[in-house]
Amino acid sequence: MSGKQVIERSWSAPLSLVWELWTTPDGLESWWGPKGFTVEVREMDVQVGGAFSYVMRATDPAMIERMKAGGRPLEHAVEATYTEVRPKTRLAYTSPWGEEAMFTSVEFTEVDGGVEMVLVLDATRPEMTGGAAMGWKGSLERFAERLEA
Amino acid sequence: MEQVLQALVDPRRRQILQILRGGERPVAQLAQHLPIAQSGVSRHLRILKEAGLVQSRKGGQQRIYSLCPEPLQRLDDWLEQYRLLWEDRLDNLEAELARRTRTETGESA
Secondary structure (H helix, E strand, C coil): CCCEEEEEEEECCCHHHHHHHHHCHHHHHCCCCCCCEEEEEEEECCCCCCEEEEEEEECCHHHHHHHHHCCCCCEEEEEEEEEEEECCCEEEEECCECCECCEEEEEEEEECCEEEEEEEEECCCHHHCHHHHCCHHHHHHHHHHHHHC | CHHHHHHHHCHHHHHHHHHHCCCCEEHHHHHHCCCCCHHHHHHHHHHHHHCCCEEEEEECCEEEEEECHHHHHHHHHHHHHHHHHHHHHHHHHHHHHHHHHHHHCCCCC
16 A cells, blocks of 8 residues: 555564664664664654654765755654654654654564564654644655755 | 645545546545545545545536656655665664674674
8 A cells, every 4th residue: 555665674683683773873873864864863762652863974085075066954863753663673653854754663582593674664643643744745856856866 | 744644544535546547436426435425525535625636527417536657756756765775774783783793692703
């Protein structure tokens, strides 16, 4: 159905390590930034209702050049809130950051020799309506810009 | 886009869109597939129509509804961009997991 995306991955790594990389500032910072960006975690209160905020910053010289040329800021802050926390099993958060809004959930299952992950991006959850859903048009354009950069 | 999103939040309306994927339907026929009164179906259809998700035409005694795929396509295009961002991110995660797993087991990188 529309309004939703599901991504599945599996890794041959211990579940405890996977969870650590999702739920500790050091762990998250080591992979969260897309190419050309680094991420600095500001708050990471991994419990329901807890804050999850970070700053995404262009660091790669080529990326900085492109952002400047496009008149875009070199960094932006994201302020999300955890909505579900089940240790080593499931994590979900809503991110009404700036003009972008999304419900993201990730679930881990321990399998023989590794971990299976299912990530769901859902823009049609009830919690995303109202204030969080405002400015969708802006977010569309911004995302497209980001990826074209 | 907000209006499309608001329309899609309701599971019943999503169900109506799902049925309309199979082709156009008169209201009465839609109501047969749903555990709600025809008046309720009409109300949902009005909201879907306002969001540009369905259109209707006159067909004898009643209106016949069909799907307008464009807003859904726009929504999915947007989400597709977001998915690409995540694929990129998860590639990083995969590399980091491999790096740390090697380190933990004492193998050289």
